[in-house]
Amino acid sequence: MADLTRRGLLAAGALTLLAGCGRDQPRQQAADGRPHGEVTVWLHGSQDTGQQFQELVHRYIAEFKVDVKLLYLPVGQLDAKLLTAFSGGAPPDVFKIGHWSFPAHAKKKRLAPVDTKALPLQNYEPGTTTPLTYQDVPYGVPIDFNPCMLYYRKDRFEEAGLDPDKPPATWEEVAEYSAKLTSKDGRRVGLQWLYGDPQWALMMLTALVQGKGGELVTAGGTKASLATEQGRGALTYMSGIGNPKLSNPLGALGLFYSGEAAMVVSGAFLGPALEKLGKDTLTFGEQYGVAPMPTWAGGPPVVPAYTWGWGVAEDSPNQFTAWHLVNYLQGAPSVAANLDNGIIIPTRGWRDAGPRGKSEIMKIVADSLPHVDFGPIIPGTLELAKAAAGAVDSVAHGKATPAEAAATFDSTVRLVL
Amino acid sequence: MSVLGRVRARPQATAGVLGRGRARPEATAGVALTLPVAVFFVVFWLVPFLAAIYLSFTDYEMAGTPNWIGLANYERMFADPGFLNSAWITVVYTVCTVVPTIVLALLVAVPLSRPGRLNRGLRALVMIPAVMPLAATSMVWVIIYSDRGLANTLLGLVGIDPQSWLTSSDLAIWALVVMVVWKSMGLFVIILTAGLQALPGEVYEAAAIDGSGAVTTFTRPTLPLLRRTLLFVLVISVAGSMQAFVPAFLLTGGGPADATQVLPYYIWANAFPYEHMGYAAAMGMVLLAAMVIVSALQFGFLKGGDE
Numbered sequence: 235m236a237d238l239t240r241r242g243l244l245a246a247g248a249l250t251l252l253a254g255c256g257r258d259q260p261r262q263q264a265a266d267g268r269p270h271g272e273v274t275v276w277l278h279g280s281q282d283t284g285q286q287f288q289e290l291v292h293r294y295i296a297e298f299k300v301d302v303k304l305l306y307l308p309v310g311q312l313d314a315k316l317l318t319a320f321s322g323g324a325p326p327d328v329f330k331i332g333h334w335s336f337p338a339h340a341k342k343k344r345l346a347p348v349d350t351k352a353l354p355l356q357n358y359e360p361g362t363t364t365p366l367t368y369q370d371v372p373y374g375v376p377i378d379f380n381p382c383m384l385y386y387r388k389d390r391f392e393e394a395g396l397d398p399d400k401p402p403a404t405w406e407e408v409a410e411y412s413a414k415l416t417s418k419d420g421r422r423v424g425l426q427w428l429y430g431d432p433q434w435a436l437m438m439l440t441a442l443v444q445g446k447g448g449e450l451v452t453a454g455g456t457k458a459s460l461a462t463e464q465g466r467g468a469l470t471y472m473s474g475i476g477n478p479k480l481s482n483p484l485g486a487l488g489l490f491y492s493g494e495a496a497m498v499v500s501g502a503f504l505g506p507a508l509e510k511l512g513k514d515t516l517t518f519g520e521q522y523g524v525a526p527m528p529t530w531a532g533g534p535p536v537v538p539a540y541t542w543g544w545g546v547a548e549d550s551p552n553q554f555t556a557w558h559l560v561n562y563l564q565g566a567p568s569v570a571a572n573l574d575n576g577i578i579i580p581t582r583g584w585r586d587a588g589p590r591g592k593s594e595i596m597k598i599v600a601d602s603l604p605h606v607d608f609g610p611i612i613p614g615t616l617e618l619a620k621a622a623a624g625a626v627d628s629v630a631h632g633k634a635t636p637a638e639a640a641a642t643f644d645s646t647v648r649l650v651l
Numbered sequence: 652m653s654v655l656g657r658v659r660a661r662p663q664a665t666a667g668v669l670g671r672g673r674a675r676p677e678a679t680a681g682v683a684l685t686l687p688v689a690v691f692f693v694v695f696w697l698v699p700f701l702a703a704i705y706l707s708f709t710d711y712e713m714a715g716t717p718n719w720i721g722l723a724n725y726e727r728m729f730a731d732p733g734f735l736n737s738a739w740i741t742v743v744y745t746v747c748t749v750v751p752t753i754v755l756a757l758l759v760a761v762p763l764s765r766p767g768r769l770n771r772g773l774r775a776l777v778m779i780p781a782v783m784p785l786a787a788t789s790m791v792w793v794i795i796y797s798d799r800g801l802a803n804t805l806l807g808l809v810g811i812d813p814q815s816w817l818t819s820s821d822l823a824i825w826a827l828v829v830m831v832v833w834k835s836m837g838l839f840v841i842i843l844t845a846g847l848q849a850l851p852g853e854v855y856e857a858a859a860i861d862g863s864g865a866v867t868t869f870t871r872p873t874l875p876l877l878r879r880t881l882l883f884v885l886v887i888s889v890a891g892s893m894q895a896f897v898p899a900f901l902l903t904g905g906g907p908a909d910a911t912q913v914l915p916y917y918i919w920a921n922a923f924p925y926e927h928m929g930y931a932a933a934m935g936m937v938l939l940a941a942m943v944i945v946s947a948l949q950f951g952f953l954k955g956g957d958e
Contacts, residue, residue, distance in 0.1 A: 314923060338926065342714035429818075430906045478907060481798055481817035499697050617925055627908035631820035642732045649731055650925075
């Protein structure tokens with residue numbers, strides 16, 4: 235009998251333990267419109283804005299008596315850990331992910347729609363929440379919003395006999411300049427693409443294909459369509475510029491810094507990053523300049539863009555507080571601190587938040603806002619981007635003709651649409 | 652009574668002395684002692700394996716309920732350029748890592764199998780790459796293959812231009828192969844050395860009396876007698892190469908231009924970043940079937956002739 239009692243106690247203890255492993259808290263929605271409880275936040279860290287972010291969180295904790303638990307993760311591990319958390323039914327309340335991840339998570343009902351009582355969306359510049367919207371429902375707000383622009387090395391332009399104050403404005407000029415800037419051995423090039431990076435390949439193809447009136451995926455996201463005149467033309471164009479065999483620990487941006495690449499397409503973050511990399515050797519206006527994203531001659535402006543965004547888990551027991559916290563973290567102090575590091579939080583009036591808002595780079599960003607294009611907002615964005623990189627790289631490496639690569643792209647993407 | 656007879660007689664004597672009442676507790680203890688391992692096997696091997704078979708017939712995408720879709724995932728593979736490319740890359744990678752690894756290991760093992768203090772030291776040295784963690788090894792090779800790394804420095808010494816080892820779609824797969832051969836060879840050298848040292852000395856004495864040269868001795872008595880060891884090395888080597896994931900993941904990320912996207916990498920990409928768990932499970936089943944078939948062929952090819 236004593237044994238049985240002991241066993242029973244052990245079994246009861248084990249069951250209690252197992253039950254404790256689950257997460258079945260009641261939802262703590264704020265009926266009083268005030269945040270409370272506990273919120274977990276997963277994000278990738280930034281040395282530049284990390285301290286300011288921490289201070290802001292501590293202020294929030296002190297002001298609203300909410301327990302905020304931060305978990306910093308390496309950017310390369312964030313998606314995998316988040317997926318594990320979703321699959322295990324224990325996601326964080328708040329997380330920062332790329333805009334390309336939002337549609338798939340939204341389709342799988344992992345994301346909570348923005349609670350506009352806690353976070354007014356009208357505070358944001360028009361169109362800037364579009365990439366975080368799926369089937370007309372907004373699921374996130376942008377941070378690190380990056381319309382693309384052209385960075386060019388003035389010193390390399392001068393060496394090649396080009397006017398350093400007249401950057402190329404069209405893709406035709408980019409090709410022409412690149413030919414003049416490329417050395418015979420190909421170790422120094424004009425424009426260098428970001429080979430092997432799916433998201434950047436997708437953005438470049440978006441600019442080149444849509445700039446000629448084509449599309450990567452038909453409206454409604456039902457059919458891939460790179461095997462068109464515009465698609466094949468874009469691949470041919472890309473294969474004629476840059477050198478896919480060049481390498482640098484910092485990728486194409488490192489090649490630009492070293493001067494091996496005279497031009498590169500990037501976001502607003504690159505300016506401050508370059509200043510920090512080589513304060514004495516690479517200065518804006520002297521060694522390098524920026525220009526708006528090129529267009530095809532006579533074609534419409536298409537500015538590819540990407541953004542990171544804050545999202546809240548559908549399974550979060552504390553959604554109101556989660557959105558309230560996000561709104562706080564996107565406030566004026568954050569906008570100013572991030573802007574100083576070239577990171578844009580596109581709330582209304584963001585350019586007035588600090589002196590860098592008036593810079594040439596930020597003017598280009600502001601002017602490009604009406605033309606930004608985030609590519610197809612579909613759940614298969616990751617596969618689409620991978621297929622885009624596959625097409626661009628295979629043509630650049632001479633593994634396939636533009637027609638073959640475009641056909642492979644369409645075959646691959648068809649399976650995921 | 653012979654020793655064998657005594658050993659054989661013991662169970663009867665034991666049963667007679669201890670009686671049936673004692674056998675049951677022993678059986679219970681046996682079950683109790685093996686139960687944890689059995690549970691572990693069922694929970695962490697059998698159930699996931701059966702679940703993977705089931706998932707391969709579903710559209711499971713890491714959310715919601717898996718829906719039965721029959722053979723659709725298996726049909727999809729043949730229309731998927733990514734799968735076909737990865738399958739081909741895996742074949743190339745497997746052949747090009749297994750053959751040189753075994754040939755080189757054998758060439759190194761033959762001299763190292765002879766007794767001597769120096770050989771013992773050398774055997775320990777060739778084992779070093781094998782005991783290094785693969786992730787750390789991969790990072791070291793990334794540095795070796797960098798623009799100004801050891802590989803290009805050595806080429807420079809003989810007047811050859813630097814190469815883009817990991818960013819050239821023509822060279823990347825070979826860069827991986829070299830690293831894997833270097834990494835795997837040590838273990839196979841040790842296994843083959845043990846096999847060579849276990850071969851009967853009389854055969855070699857007879858061969859020497861017959862005037863057999865080094866090459867004939869190697870091809871006639873040594874290789875056929877080493878058949879079982881070679882079979883073991885071949886099977887684990889092929890299985891290891893067909894499942895290889897880490898080198899492609901850490902050195903090249905499957906690129907450039909998918910030139911190193913081996914099938915395990917493609918399965919991983921579909922399972923996790925893309926969340927097509929059902930499709931990934933189906934590809935996993937095909938990879939498993941291929942490994943079983945290849946292993947069976949290896950057994951059939953090298954098993955005969957033991958007598």
